[in-house]
Amino acid sequence: MKPGSDMDPSQVEGNASSEVKHTLLGALQSMRLSHISQSTDKPFRGFEAEFASRLQLTEVSILSKAEEPEKFEGRVVIQVTVDEEMLNSAKNMHGGCSAMMIDICSTMPIYVLGASTSGYGVFGVSQSLNIVYHSPALSGDKLRIVSTTLAVGSRALSSRCEIWNVTRHRLVASAVHIKMVPSEPKASESAKL
Template sequence: MMKLESVKRYLEKGGSEDDKNGSTIDGKPLRFFERFIMQGLRIDFIEPGRIICSFNIPPRLLNAGNFLHGGATATLVDLVGSAVIYTLGAPMTGVSVEINVSYLDAAYADEEVEIEAKALRVGKAVGVVSVELRKKATGKIIAQGRHTKYLAAHNCCNFRP
């Protein structure tokens, strides 16, 4: 069991001191986190209410077990799920109300993953999307997510999907 001070140091340093996937945040540009996660994402198909993109897993997004970090997966569900709302004409997406991710398999460095996001419902106040990550070579599901966004800000902009 880790001592409390060790846990504190681990969290404050963003991982172990010898972590090759580590990064310092000081001095990074605004919205660095989104770019850090999504750099290398390619859009393969886009239409109103649906996006399919692909992504080779970069080593920077691996966890200690050397597979795609669950937090990176959840962030992809968040960001790609939000983007599919934009395809329906939304000027902005609002805040997350709920995000759920079921982790079903692992993805490793340089493995190509397909991410499919679908808008299930986009109304006046709430948008609900589903996001699935699959291994591109086999179609095997890595993770399934559902993301609910509060869209009330759209009422001021006459947003109608």
């Protein structure tokens, strides 16, 4: 994407519809916004907003699964450059930073697949996030985060995510994210009366 085109789906590669791309751009945009802190009553950006502000959506696609060509998978690619605010005391990208990016990025192909194949995309809520750390990323390293769906059912949703270090040509982290569609809240007894 070109600078200043945060909400322009035509700047995002891939074969997903403009509407689906626009929804993901909007999700990233809403994560970036500040809100009023309930505890201080002052504007506050927060943890998620800081990370989301660095993420650049570059590809949104629907592809035939290599293992099962009659089925489809969602694929989302995001790029980010590691900066000093993302580092731990050892001057490597903090594992918590990686986990936050994986959580955000691995959710997106789940939405993409549902919205593109059934017209109804969901983001779901996390059940588990299993991460394997392979190598460190340093300040200035350019990362490519590739997320694809594993399975998207009516309740259980899963995806895999890999963070690749483009600068050093190595895998930084890989993960499997299991999500679920939350149940509708049950009406309280007082609401029934």
